[in-house]
Amino acid sequence: MKTSRFKYSLLLLLFSPFIASATGPSISGVEEPVAEHCEQSEINAITDPKERFIFAFKCGQGLFSARFNALDGGGANVGDGNMFTGVPRADLNGPGEWANHIPTRRNGPDGEACVLCHAEPTTGSGANALNIVLDVTNSADLSLFFTRNTTSLLGGGAIQLLAEEMTQDLLKIRDAARSKACAIRSRVRANLVTKGVSFGSIDVACNPSQDISRIEGVDDDLIIRPFGWKGIQASMRDFNQGATHNDIGMQPEETIGANVDGDFDGVVRELFVGDMTGLAVYQTAQARPVTRLELADLGLLEELGFDPLVPGQRESIERGEHAFNVIGCNSCHTPKMILENTVFTEPSQFETHRDDIFPSGETALSLGVDPNNPVTFDLANDIIDNRFIVNGQEVALGNLEVDSHNRGIVRLFSDLKRHDMGPGLAESVDDEGIPASVFLTKELWGVSSTGPYLSNGAAGTLSEAIIAHGGEATIPRNKFLLLSSSLQADIVEFLDNLLLVQVTPE
Ligand code: HEC
Ligand code: HEC
Structure with a gap:
């Protein structure tokens, strides 16, 4: 799923002579971007844990409600002069247009701020008027489009921590069965139960390729991915990497690399690594219902x-x-x-619920995102x-x-x-x-x-x-x-x- 930075850069090189963004940031100097960014280095420079948390929370709070404009890089070069679209436009496949954005689009960009959809209350869910229409196969075939309603983010930190603990339980069960299978040179059946929930079972062999899976309700890697209606994303940050790009056209540098304009709107570094840390902290520190x-x-x-x-x-x-x-x-x-x-850390203490290598291909550590200094x-x-x-x-x-x-x-x-x-x-x-x-x-x-x-x-x-x-x-x-x-x-x-x-x- 994750494309390397190399591939992105190559594609951009191919397209760059043709690109003209829809409106572009040409009014710079007359009007200003609205984003108040934070750098990961600013977050890391704060040594007091409580102060660091509050700084990151406030950073995310500001970004979650900011109505990004063209100078921020809000929206994208959809094609036909549009910066936003509620209808996926895989039919617009000219240079720099919808179908050629990097990463591949699923929808939108629909609007200019997270808070406009997650509206009831501030980080909550949304009315049908705020639904997203998705074309996940980029078919441009209306019969394959479907609609999703906005979910609430309240209590999101507890959801991620539960998924982290459940995943570690399942992996331990499988690893223990593996040791036993190797010791007795025979398959061992392990029941995959964590926190009272059964995820089926697995017949574990000493050689993992000979396992017989009876796994239910979770991917074969046993990583519980608790976000989204389908349960596709493991961490809040992971979800946000998609939401920022798809929903509002603000591309995180950790997804595409610094100085890469993957949505062809003339702006690079739309969201900093520190911004993504701030957003993840703000959203996981939301009050429980x-x-x-x-x-x-x-x-x-x-x-x-x-x-x-x-x-x-x-x-x-x-x-x-x-x-x-x-x-x-x-x-x-x-x-x-x-x-x-109950202690949440961003990034996670478990490699199953953090990116050690970002989608851009860069290591998290090289960008200052360190599980030992979260x-x-x-x-x-x-x-x-x-x-x-x-x-x-x-x-x-x-x-x-x-x-x-x-x-x-x-x-x-x-x-x-x-x-x-x-x-x-x-x-x-x-x-x-x-x-x-x-x-x-x-x-x-x-x-x-x-x-x-x-x-x-x-x-x-x-x-x-x-x-x-x-x-x-x-x-x-x-x-x-x-x-x-x-x-x-x-x-x-x-x-x-x-x-x-x-x-x-x-
Ligand atoms: C146009 C409306 C819209 C906008 C704007 C929007 N979202 Fe969402 N959000 C949704 C919808 C719809 C879903 C459910 C998507 C799914 O499950 O596929 C969702 C789900 C989420 C989730 C998953 C929550 C969970 O518990 O499963 C997160 C996290 C999220 N959005 C973050 C954001 C962030 C951050 C922004 C701003 C960068 C944003 N959203 C902007 C509509 C929106
Ligand atoms: C087999 C598992 C399962 C059982 C049993 C189940 N649900 Fe659900 N429930 C789900 C899933 C999955 C969804 C989301 C489905 C969707 O959006 O298409 C859901 C959605 C819901 C919703 C809508 C929530 C929202 O935010 O949109 C309500 C309300 C609900 N269930 C109540 C119940 C009640 C009451 C029962 C018992 C009669 C029940 N469910 C039994 C799995 C289950």
């Missing part, structure tokens, strides 16, 4: 603009939670997972948003809850596993080798605030989303349909309990 009951117990529900609980609502939520588990929704939407270590923060202590004063005491609601062993409690309602959801939910074409009907279990924390629902935004209500389930979810979905309407309403009430709140201090 909350619940209506939690806010009610703290007396915060009305203060935050939500309706007060009505009589019987708490009981309905509790009945709904019970029914959700009884009919088997919890077999994918795992209500709670435990995180052994940006560090604790998801259970350091979250900046959602700090409220209740009875004279600060309640840091953005922090992860912890158990008596100080382990993180993540009420994600996902198993971070991919499932076949049946033909009704299938997209028009496979994506990165993942079959069209297969999706990562959508996390349900915050779901009351993230409508419309499903990957294509087709479900306006929670019950529509539930009824649209098929494939591996057919039995729980049919059980839902057989419940009394009052129990169905309880399940919806339970889901409606799960909220996003985002209050950022000045």
Whole structure:
């Protein structure tokens, strides 16, 4: 998937005599770019861990909401004089145009800022008007296009850390089986279970090429990739490398190399390595989602603009939670997972969830991105948003809850596993080798605030989303349909309990 820098440079050399960007940055000196960049060296120069975290967070916060203009390199040379397009244009394949951008486009550029789509609240999800249309095979064939609805980024750090720990568990299971297989000179079956979730099994031989895979819901390399509807990206930074380029036309230098203009808009170094660190830190340090009951117990529900609980609502939520588990929704939407270590580092401590070699071909270390000298923060202590004063005491609601062993409690309602959801939910074409009907279990924390629902935004209500389930979810979905309407309403009430709140201090 990752193309080397050499290849990019070669292509650019080929195209460079023909390129004229759509509008180009010719007004330089009259008007200014808006980006406030940060260099990785500036981040690394801050020795106090807390100060370094806050610096990186603020850098990412500014970039996430910046409306980049042509001088920043926002947008791209789509062709036909356009800098933005909601419709993928693989038909525009002249020099420097849509079909020849580097890396290959999937969509867009759709707009000028991340925050315009991740709008409800600031890093949350988006309405159907903000959907992305993708042409992942660059077919220019409308029947192969499909639509995706914007997802929320709240609690993103916990999602990545869960994926990191689960991956290490699965790799350990496989490695232990490998040692045993070599010792006893025979295949050993290993059940791939982590945090209560089964990813099938594998018959491990001493020689890896002779393994017999019965792996389910994860790639054969056993790396849990928890981001995107399909679960394609392992880390927030990895997702952002695609989002910056595809969605807003801001190309990270770590993707294409410094001084390379892969979207032919006349601007290079659109996003610095430090910018990408800042964005990843900002997004992984987002507050975790909350619940209506939690806010009610703290007396915060009305203060935050939500309706007060009505009589019987708490009981309905509790009945709904019970029914959700009884009919088997919890077999994918795992209500709670435990995180052994709540400290997030950017880059990750695990090579499975960081780039040691960036897509540009450069090593992360040579660009100052060093796992031994990372940006560090604790998801259970350091979250900046959602700090409220209740009875004279600060309640840091953005922090992860912890158990008596100080382990993180993540009420994600996902198993971070991919499932076949049946033909009704299938997209028009496979994506990165993942079959069209297969999706990562959508996390349900915050779901009351993230409508419309499903990957294509087709479900306006929670019950529509539930009824649209098929494939591996057919039995729980049919059980839902057989419940009394009052129990169905309880399940919806339970889901409606799960909220996003985002209050950022000045
Ligand atoms: C035009 C609308 C749009 C814009 C602009 C946009 N996004 Fe997104 N974002 C989406 C959609 C749609 C998805 C779901 C995509 C998918 O799963 O394929 C998404 C998903 C994500 C995810 C994955 C979240 C998860 O938990 O799975 C991340 C991270 C993300 N976007 C970051 C960004 C960043 C950073 C920017 C700005 C550089 C940005 N997005 C700009 C629409 C947008
Ligand atoms: C086999 C695994 C599985 C089971 C069982 C399952 N779901 Fe899902 N659920 C998913 C996946 C995967 C998605 C995303 C599907 C898509 O977008 O096409 C999803 C999406 C959802 C959504 C929409 C979330 C959003 O943000 O768009 C809701 C609500 C939901 N499920 C509730 C339920 C309920 C209630 C049950 C029990 C009746 C249930 N699910 C059973 C896997 C499952």
